[in-house]
Amino acid sequence: MRKIYKKTAIAAIFLIGLFSACSLEETNPSTVDLEIAYTSPEGFESLINYCYDALYYYYGKIDGIGAMEMGTDLWVSESKESGFTMYDSKMNTELGTLRVIWNGFYATVNYCNTAIYYADLVADYSEEQKNAKVAEAYFMRGWSYLHLVEQFGNVVLRTEPSSVSGIDNYPVRSTEAEIYDQIISDLKFACQHLPLSQGAERGRVAKKAAYGILAKAYLQRTRLGESNSADYAKLALETAKELIDNQSTYNCALYTSDGTKSGYSKLWDGINNKNNPEFLFLEAIDHEGFLNPDGDNRGRTRQYxxxxxxxxxxxxxxxxxxxxxxxxxxxxxxxxxxxxxxxxxxxxxxxxxxxxxxxxxxxxxxxxxxxxxxxxxxxxxxxxxxxxxxxxxxxxxxxxxxxxxxxxxxxxxxxxxxxxxxxxxxxxxxxxxxxxxxxxxxxxxxxxxxxxxxxxxxxxxxxxxxxxxxxxxxxxxxxxxxxxxxxxxxxxxxxxIYNNQKWQGDFPILRLGEVYLIAAEAALRYNNDQATAAQYLNDIRQRAAVTGRASEMTVAQAGVDLDFVLAERARELAGEQTRWYDLKRYGKLTTAYLAETNPDITTFDQEKHVVRPIPQSFLDAIANPDEFGSNGY
Known part of the structure; x- marks a missing residue:
């Protein structure tokens, strides 16, 4: 197995200009130096590797858990991430976790922008090889902006590397629709050009990841309330069906039940973790040499x-x-x-x-x-x-x-x-x-x-x-x-298990089971097709049944509506860092809904808590903080 996150001296050059999103004090290296570094396949692939770095700090880590899973109908905490779990006074522009999220995703965007900018200059690549490699950067940029727009709303849309565009002292927000246009464009490029498989290189994205995240992005966009929202639901359904109907082509599958164990149980068996056909996009953990961005410091989810x-x-x-x-x-x-x-x-x-x-x-x-x-x-x-x-x-x-x-x-x-x-x-x-x-x-x-x-x-x-x-x-x-x-x-x-604190399994970011749920929800949002929605829901529900009891898990199409799908997503995905975005898409981030389902949350303000504060470190670094705004915090 190739260690795709190994850091090289060439890629280290890029660190100098990395955080232009949050500082005015940087000095960028010349583009001539970068052209020398990134026009060879070795240097370019090192840059592509860096595009994956940030995901290690969000999945299975408290920063991502707080931002993506807490403050919902599913979880309570008295002691952890109270800004996210309880919407208390710690949810403000100084919250350190927000700085980690903002800087990390914008760093990924900048890596990806750099790779996309220099891709045409790489020597010794055929057109097909170049597109297959740069498609990873398009995918990671789309994935990063999906998080940024959901966490922070109408943020700054950047498609050029800071080494080319220079420091932006007067950033201007883009609309959420413009950001989603870019997300969808990037992911469509990835669908077209990524290979069907990355072979033994676990963690590198292939077509199945691109189709899965594209379906997720189409569905999430329906929350914008645009006049053509049903069209995006239709696209989400069609994209999800591409994966569901062609699982052998894309090398993915749901586990099925047998006489002793449900398919859902097999999904979480340790023996299946490192070669799991249901994991479409994953955080691949090197458990041998610990060549991860944070070494062996993994597997904290269960601890929290x-x-x-x-x-x-x-x-x-x-x-x-x-x-x-x-x-x-x-x-x-x-x-x-x-x-x-x-x-x-x-x-x-x-x-x-x-x-x-x-x-x-x-x-x-x-x-x-x-x-x-x-x-x-x-x-x-x-x-x-x-x-x-x-x-x-x-x-x-x-x-x-x-x-x-x-x-x-x-x-x-x-x-x-x-x-x-x-x-x-x-x-x-x-x-x-x-x-x-x-x-x-x-x-x-x-x-x-x-x-x-x-x-x-x-x-x-x-x-x-x-x-x-x-x-x-x-x-x-x-x-x-x-x-x-x-x-x-x-x-x-x-x-x-590595030790009492650390777990070295891979972490699924998107899996095929969620794609079935995306298809079911999209069918309802498109044209209230309860029959199609029930079909996909029953596929998921029956594979989770105790042996011999699948009939008890079968839902009639008349009983299927959007609220049922939302509950089904909780049953299937609890703890997998999806719930805050789900409630946002459903319009359930409201005072009334949280009072009903999570009465421990008493300070939720639906006028501002549907987005996060803009980090103070960014506001301090730009020349127009008052104009840019802090999202109401």
Whole structure:
């Protein structure tokens, strides 16, 4: 596998003029120097490699999670990214995350502009080779502007590199329609010229990525309310169908269910992570040499969505340092809303839909390397039945050997993790003997919970009567119950555990399952074609069904509308950094909708919070900050 993100001395020349979007103090290298650097295939390919750099800082990282997934109907946080999660006073022009997003995407735009500008000067390329290579820059520029326009609204549209255009001291905003015109033009070029496959070079974009993101861009554009919005919905449907109807051509496929496992479960199996036919566009992680822009500092997503295994969980036998399956507990922060837990997902013990179980962990095990005894103190504190005093929670910690790595043909990591021994129900009570904490999304009666030999926290404990997360003020045990909730499972396969904190799996940015959802929504937005929408939705729903229960997942076309698709997107994509854009497209970023679905958000202002503040660092660097504006912040 080629390391496509390796940095070279030639590409380093470009760093001098990189951030013209946020500084007036730069001195750009001469275009003569750049022509020398980028007119050879080696130098040009190094520049193309740099176009991918920024995505490593948004996917699987808190900057991207906050901006793309938080502040929606799905998640709550008291401690992480409060500007994004709660729309509080930290959402202002000085917020550092916004600077990271702004600078990073504009840096990518500048790399791409440079590559596009010099492409015709590269020697030893045929026309086809040149177009195939520069198409990667067109794709990444379109992808970057898609984020910029959704995060910040009508921003500055730049199509020339700063080394050519010079510093822009008086930037002028383009309209959102003009920006979308450029996004669509760039992605259409990528669709036309990218190869069908990039071979063994995981992470490089091919035609399937371009078609997928183009379909996404067409659909997202419908939020602008243009007179021809239905035309863009039609284009989104046609573009999505190109992928769906020609999966073998584009080397992509949905996993299908078999007699033991749903297709959705296979999607998240670690053994399938590095060669996943459903991943259309991905952040490829080099887990051997750590030749990533940030080395081995990967896989933090699961850590941010983790319940308290360090204090509350530890009272019942969990141990943070032996819980590699779950990751570290000290970065806990994002937890599900009641709406996600009990309305998006069906709150029953044995659902036909496997997606809740594949999205979340609900069982946390004794991982102290010895049996754990329930004390009188615990029984009294949590209102347990007195018969549980002295009851043993079995140790589950053991050395875990994933076996043969089918990607490299060798034995992979050895990790110490909970959940490998004593995973039995010897006392036949319906629960594994090693469970310390259980956080289901369905309610269990108080009498039954009192008899369970572990801590059980269900929605009746997690949320107050208004649907907000409990607190010390609203519940006797609120201080403890507010730290107990299902944790993110999607990015936690033991197959790619590097250590207790880091996970080395690839991260899907766009996958084929979402393209089916794009097609379903586009069919409704184009001409309310419920039959077509139901067809695509049922393909997705049935592959997520428990074996033998696909019929329970089938939806009738009469029951399909846009709100159903939005809920289906939550079931399919929760935690995959899509939700804020979904709510924006649906017009659901409103005070009323968030009050209904996420009542913990109390300061949302629909007049300004549908876009982010312009970073102060940019405003300070330009000569017309008052004219440019800060998006109302």
């Amino acid at each position: 969505y983790l319940m308290d295994l360090k204090t509350v969980g530890a009272e019942w036998g969990t141990a943070e340092k032996n819980c590699a399956w779950y990751s570290r507990a000290n970065d806990r922060g994002f937890k599900p809303t009641k709406y996600l837990m009990t309305e998006i997902f069906e709150p029953v013990m044995d659902p036909a839909d496997t997606r809740f179980g594949e999205t979340f962990f609900t069982e946390y095990y004794n991982s102290r390397w010895s049996d754990f005894t329930i004390s009188q103190t615990l029984v009294d504190k949590y209102g347990k039945d007195q018969s549980l005093v002295g009851k043993t929670i079995k140790n589950t910690a053991a050395t875990y050997f994933p076996g043969v790595d089918h990607y490299f043909g060798q034995t992979y990591y050895t990790v110490n993790a909970s959940g490998n021994v004593n995973m039995l129900d010897s006392d036949m009570d319906g629960y594994l003997d090693g469970i310390s904490v259980f956080t289901p999304n369905y309610n269990i009666s108080a009498a039954e919970k009192a008899l369970l030999p572990f801590l059980c926290v269900d929605p009746s404990d997690m949320y107050d009567a208004s649907g907000k997360w409990v607190s010390a003020e609203t519940s006797t045990l609120g201080t403890y119950y507010k730290e107990c909730y299902p944790s993110m499972r999607k990015f936690s396969s033991l197959y790619w």
